[in-house]
Amino acid sequence: MTSDGSVLITGIGTLITNSPELGDGPLGLLHDAAMVFRDGVVEWVGPAARVPDGAAHHRYDVDGRAVLPGFVDSHAHLVFGGERAEEFAARMTGEPYGAGGIRTTIAATRGASDDQLDANMARLVREALAAGSTTIECKSGYGQDIDTEMRSLRVAGRHTGETTLLAAHVTPPEYTGRTDDYVEMVCERMIPDCAPHAKWIDVFCETGAFDRDQSEAVLRAGIDAGLTARVHGNQLGPGPGVQLAVELGAASVDHVTHTTADDVEALAASSTVATLLPTADFCTRSSRYPDARAMLDAGVTVALAADCNPGTSYTTSIPLCIALAVREMHMSPDEAVWAATAGGAAALQRNDIGRLTVGSRADAIALDAPSHIHLAYRPGVPLVREVWKNGAPVPARH
Numbered sequence: 592m593t594s595d596g597s598v599l600i601t602g603i604g605t606l607i608t609n610s611p612e613l614g615d616g617p618l619g620l621l622h623d624a625a626m627v628f629r630d631g632v633v634e635w636v637g638p639a640a641r642v643p644d645g646a647a648h649h650r651y652d653v654d655g656r657a658v659l660p661g662f663v664d665s666h667a668h669l670v671f672g673g674e675r676a677e678e679f680a681a682r683m684t685g686e687p688y689g690a691g692g693i694r695t696t697i698a699a700t701r702g703a704s705d706d707q708l709d710a711n712m713a714r715l716v717r718e719a720l721a722a723g724s725t726t727i728e729c730k731s732g733y734g735q736d737i738d739t740e741m742r743s744l745r746v747a748g749r750h751t752g753e754t755t756l757l758a759a760h761v762t763p764p765e766y767t768g769r770t771d772d773y774v775e776m777v778c779e780r781m782i783p784d785c786a787p788h789a790k791w792i793d794v795f796c797e798t799g800a801f802d803r804d805q806s807e808a809v810l811r812a813g814i815d816a817g818l819t820a821r822v823h824g825n826q827l828g829p830g831p832g833v834q835l836a837v838e839l840g841a842a843s844v845d846h847v848t849h850t851t852a853d854d855v856e857a858l859a860a861s862s863t864v865a866t867l868l869p870t871a872d873f874c875t876r877s878s879r880y881p882d883a884r885a886m887l888d889a890g891v892t893v894a895l896a897a898d899c900n901p902g903t904s905y906t907t908s909i910p911l912c913i914a915l916a917v918r919e920m921h922m923s924p925d926e927a928v929w930a931a932t933a934g935g936a937a938a939l940q941r942n943d944i945g946r947l948t949v950g951s952r953a954d955a956i957a958l959d960a961p962s963h964i965h966l967a968y969r970p971g972v973p974l975v976r977e978v979w980k981n982g983a984p985v986p987a988r989h
């Protein structure tokens with residue numbers, strides 16, 4: 592980058608802008624394109640033949656590669672201690688996944704220092720960035736006491752502005768058999784104390800976690816404290832999570848693996864994004880994947896996220912999510928890439944990311960491939976070759 596903070600990217604074989612006004616289809620696809628970043632935002636984007644004259648940009652030639660907005664990973668649990676490889680191995684030999692595994696991580700997280708939590712999160716954020724995620728949301732939720740939830744949010748806030756108080760993830764051991772008492776403590780004390788450190792409030796509305804009334808109480812307390820709702824729902828079986836999210840105007844309801852026709856209809860008529868987490872279904876060997884086709888065909892806004900966490904989805908790979916979404920959920924490569932970029936931005940209610948248009952954040956990736964289709968066509972191959980965050984190249988990962 593030059594001292595004026597600008598960079599000209601040339602030689603873009605295909606550019607996804609996510610602006611239909613700029614190019615073909617919903618992805619706003621341009622061929623033989625170029626782009627100028629200045630001071631962290633996109634200053635110009637268009638055909639290579641029409642690059643504005645005279646600007647003393649640093650030039651970066653991507654040699655015919657595909658360039659996309661950086662992935663927006665709108666669902667992650669990155670503040671935790673320990674790991675659960677043994678639980679995963681047991682699951683792969685027949686044990687079912689249950690919400691109770693979360694308690695293992697609660698114990699490890701409570702016992703970890705801030706520095707340990709921070710180092711673990713930093714490692715995962717670096718990993719995600721190298722795989723193309725230039726924005727990542729992060730939930731607390733492995734404390735389930737005020738002190739550890741607060742510590743978790745502080746750590747998360749050092750790495751992302753998208754911090755979520757997952758106040759009701761599972762009833763912690765000291766409240767066993769007293770979930771209503773836990774919910775009361777969350778509403779009266781945890782949320783008021785922790786809200787200044789979070790942007791979002793989240794609950795796990797599921798059998799074995801929190802029921803509809805308990806989830807609603809937590810979400811309403813969060814909303815009253817100035818947070819915006821998002822919901823974990825319909826992951827392990829059908830349930831009230833989707834309807835609750837829609838009723839409360841949640842930004843997103845996440846997982847949505849088990850939905851009814853009424854759920855899909857309600858989502859389609861709402862502004863709530865359905866965030867699908869295919870790597871969680873893959874790693875828990877779920878009986879099914881979300882019915883993405885029904886949702887898309889009904890007009891639901893769909894996002895894809897990696898749900899990085901030590902229990903159900905210990906991956907930061909959005910390219911893997913895209914490959915699963917295409918292969919297992921019958922999304923087209925275009926739909927999957929849109930969902931992982933503009934869809935993630937919609938789930939975070941952001942219009943400055945997930946697109947490459949004038950004024951948007953200069954967060955972009957170049958693939959070692961001529962088109963975005965290769966993200967699904969070449970599963971498991973690390974195709975993300977270059978990453979720019981706020982207009983600056985991200986150093987290669989060691």
Ligand SMILES: N=CN[C@@H](CCC(=O)O)C(=O)O
Nearest residue numbers: 692693795871898900902903
């Ligand atoms: N479903 C709830 N929470 C996490 C899993 C947490 C865990 O098992 O540690 C998820 O999004 O998949």
Ligand SMILES: [Zn+2]
Nearest residue numbers: 666668823898
């Ligand atoms: Zn989650």
